[in-house]
Amino acid sequence: MKPFIIPIFLPQWGCPQQCVYCRQETITGERRSRLETKELARVVEQGLASKRRKKNQPVEIAFYGGNFTGLPLETQQRLLDWGSAYIGRGRITALRVSTRPDAVTDDILARLKRSGVETVELGFQALDDRVLERSLRGHRVRDNLQALKLVKEQGLTAGVQLMPGLPGDRPERFLPSLSLLQRRAPDFVRLYPALVFKQTRLAAWYLEGAYRPLGLAEALQVCARAVTLLESSGIRVLRLGLQATPGPDFLGNLIAGPFHPAFGDLVRGLLFREKIAAAAGGLKIRPDAGLEIRAGDRETGYLTGNGGLNLERLKVELGCPTLTLIRVPHLKPGEWEIMQVP
Ligand code: SF4
Known part of the structure; x- marks a missing residue:
C-alpha cells in the first residue's frame, strides 16, 4: 500500500x-x-x-x-x-x-x-x-x-x-x-513541467522573451511519452504536475506555464484514449456500428473527468456514430474492454 x-x-x-x-x-x-x-x-x-x-x-x-x-x-x-x-x-x-x-x-x-x-x-x-x-x-x-x-x-x-x-x-x-x-x-x-512564478529569474527571462515555457498540450504530450517510457522499464510515475497549495499564493504568483489542477488525470486520460484508439483500430469497425467501452472507476474517471473532454475527443477521433461508456465497478485498474455494438 x-x-x-x-x-x-x-x-x-x-x-x-x-x-x-x-x-x-x-x-x-x-x-x-x-x-x-x-x-x-x-x-x-x-x-x-x-x-x-x-x-x-x-x-x-x-x-x-x-x-x-x-x-x-x-x-x-x-x-x-x-x-x-x-x-x-x-x-x-x-x-x-x-x-x-x-x-x-x-x-x-x-x-x-x-x-x-x-x-x-x-x-x-x-x-x-x-x-x-x-x-x-x-x-x-x-x-x-x-x-x-x-x-x-x-x-x-x-x-x-x-x-x-x-x-x-x-x-x-x-x-x-x-x-x-x-x-x-x-x-x-x-x-x-516547469512553471513560471513571480520573483524568479525565469519570470524575468519570460517577460523579456528569453524563455518560453511548454504549452499545456505540449507538456501533456511530453509527460505522456515519458510515462510510457518509464513505466515500460518498471519505473513508477507517482506524480504528474505540481499541486496548487490552498490559498491565493500559488495561482496569484503563477505567471505562465502548463499548469492544470488535474494535470495527472489529463496525462493518464490521454494515454487511455490512445489505448482505446489502438484497440478500436484492431476491431475493423463497421461504418454503422457503435462502440461500447466497459471500464472500472479509474478508467471511466479519466474519460468523464475534466468535463468529459477526453470522451468527446475520443468520439471525434474514432468517428463512430455512438460511443457508450459503461462503468463496471468490479473491474480493477487497468482492466477494460471495448466492443462493437449493433
Ligand atoms: S529547493 Fe531545490 S529547486 Fe529550490 S532553490 Fe533549493 S535546490 Fe533549487
Whole structure:
C-alpha cells in the first residue's frame, strides 16, 4: 500500500543558491525559516487525524521543499531525531527527505538510514548538462547518476524529480535523456513541467522573451511519452504536475506555464484514449456500428473527468456514430474492454 505522506515543508532550507525557477514559499505556501517543534507536531497530528488516510495505511513524515542534506548536520539530526521519535512511538512508519544530488554521500545516507529514513527523493530536474547549467542548478548529470547509485546501494527507496521544459530543454532532448534513468531504475519518478512564478529569474527571462515555457498540450504530450517510457522499464510515475497549495499564493504568483489542477488525470486520460484508439483500430469497425467501452472507476474517471473532454475527443477521433461508456465497478485498474455494438 502506498504510504500516507505528511509533508513538512522546509522552503529552500539548505540550498546553496536559488535555482532559476524556484520559489518554494509560493509552491509550498510555507514561510518557515526556523524550527518550531510545537508547530511541526501540530502538522503531524493533523496528518494522522486526516480522513484521507486509509485503514492500516503506513504513514511517513516527509521533509520536502529544500535541500535536506545540505542543512548543517546539527539541524538535520535534530529534525531526524524529532521525526524518528514518532517511529519509536509506533505513530508513523518511516521518514523521507528530498534533497539535491550533489549533497549526498555514503556517510550522509547511512546516517539518514539509521535515523529511520527509508526514501530519498533526488531533485535531478534534468538529465542534460546544458539544461542544468542554464537553470543554474549547480550540479551536473554525473552528480545525479552518482547520487542515485549511492541511494540504491544503501538499500533506500530512490525517487527522482524531473522538470521537463526548463531553459534549453525541448521534448526531443528530454525524452531520449530518460534512457539514462531506464538503465538505472529508480523506484519512482515525479514529473513537474516547469512553471513560471513571480520573483524568479525565469519570470524575468519570460517577460523579456528569453524563455518560453511548454504549452499545456505540449507538456501533456511530453509527460505522456515519458510515462510510457518509464513505466515500460518498471519505473513508477507517482506524480504528474505540481499541486496548487490552498490559498491565493500559488495561482496569484503563477505567471505562465502548463499548469492544470488535474494535470495527472489529463496525462493518464490521454494515454487511455490512445489505448482505446489502438484497440478500436484492431476491431475493423463497421461504418454503422457503435462502440461500447466497459471500464472500472479509474478508467471511466479519466474519460468523464475534466468535463468529459477526453470522451468527446475520443468520439471525434474514432468517428463512430455512438460511443457508450459503461462503468463496471468490479473491474480493477487497468482492466477494460471495448466492443462493437449493433
Ligand atoms: S535546490 Fe531545490 S529547493 Fe533549493 S532553490 Fe533549487 S529547486 Fe529550490
